[in-house]
Amino acid sequence: MAANIEEKVIEKLRVLPEDQQAEVLKFVEDLAGLETKALEQVKVRDRDGAQPTHSDNGDDETRKRRIEWLKSHQEEYGGQYVALDGDRLIAVGPNYRVAREKALAAGKTSAFVTYLSKPDEKAEMGGWV
Amino acid sequence: MSYQLSFTELVNYDAGQPSITVPLTLSVGRTRVACDAKVDTGSSNCIFARNLGEELGLDIEQGLRLLVGTVTGTFVAYLHEVNLSLASLEFNGLVGFADDKEFRRNVLGRRGFIEQIVLGLVDYEGTLYLSRYDG
Numbered sequence: 001m002a003a004n005i006e007e008k009v010i011e012k013l014r015v016l017p018e019d020q021q022a023e024v025l026k027f028v029e030d031l032a033g034l035e036t037k038a039l040e041q042v043k044v045r046d047r048d049g050a051q052p053t054h055s056d057n058g059d060d061e062t063r064k065r066r067i068e069w070l071k072s073h074q075e076e077y078g079g080q081y082v083a084l085d086g087d088r089l090i091a092v093g094p095n096y097r098v099a100r101e102k103a104l105a106a107g108k109t110s111a112f113v114t115y116l117s118k119p120d121e122k123a124e125m126g127g128w129v
Numbered sequence: 130m131s132y133q134l135s136f137t138e139l140v141n142y143d144a145g146q147p148s149i150t151v152p153l154t155l156s157v158g159r160t161r162v163a164c165d166a167k168v169d170t171g172s173s174n175c176i177f178a179r180n181l182g183e184e185l186g187l188d189i190e191q192g193l194r195l196l197v198g199t200v201t202g203t204f205v206a207y208l209h210e211v212n213l214s215l216a217s218l219e220f221n222g223l224v225g226f227a228d229d230k231e232f233r234r235n236v237l238g239r240r241g242f243i244e245q246i247v248l249g250l251v252d253y254e255g256t257l258y259l260s261r262y263d264g
């Protein structure tokens with residue numbers, strides 16, 4: 001079926017004027033470029049072994065190591081957002097968005113992004129506490 | 130000028146109550162616990178009653194210690210990595226469990242929850258609109 005469509009497309013292309021043939025070819029090249037980008041993104045996700053759900057909190061050991069990393073880096077990164085892959089620092093940012101986007105740019109679609117408080121910082125509660 | 134947002138989830142709450150309270154599930158690994166929590170944009174963190182963390186099998190004091198200020202004083206909570214499920218959305222984040230056993234409030238604040246979503250509120254109708262922010 002696919003070969004049949006290809007033959008029909010080629011047949012139609014042949015009878016087009018040269019300038020229109022060039023236009024169609026550029027369109028096809030653009031489509032191919034988009035497909036390549038999409039495949040690259042899928043490969044990055046596959047390499048990470050996770051979908052970008054931000055909802056997988058891993059196994060007990062990973063969570064434990066992550067908490068230990070956070071505890072031991074409060075002095076250094078406190079007051080900022082950190083993005084972690086397991087217990088490995090991927091990115092730091094002044095807010096959730098920046099840290100997450102840096103992690104995504106680094107190909108880490110399932111990085112754990114969180115605010116890390118300073119050791120002496122006081123969190124704020126609203127009217128319910 | 131008008132602005133439009135679209136949402137994937139709609140959660141109804143009782144607008145006759147003093148707070149915007151929604152049903153929620155917390156989970157760690159395969160252990161899950163259900164509770165109600167108040168959506169609170171004025172809170173920097175998500176804080177839950179200690180017993181919920183214990184039911185999840187967490188060793189509360191092993192979390193990241195956080196001092197929380199209120200209008201009347203301060204209290205201690207310990208942050209742990211937990212999954213939050215609300216409607217069909219699921220988030221992973223650091224949430225606090227109060228040190229004090231008498232602390233019975235569950236609050237959904239910015240860090241760990243609001244920062245990850247797009248939120249719409251029509252209090253007149255008792256409806257909360259939610260989507261994961263995936264922009």
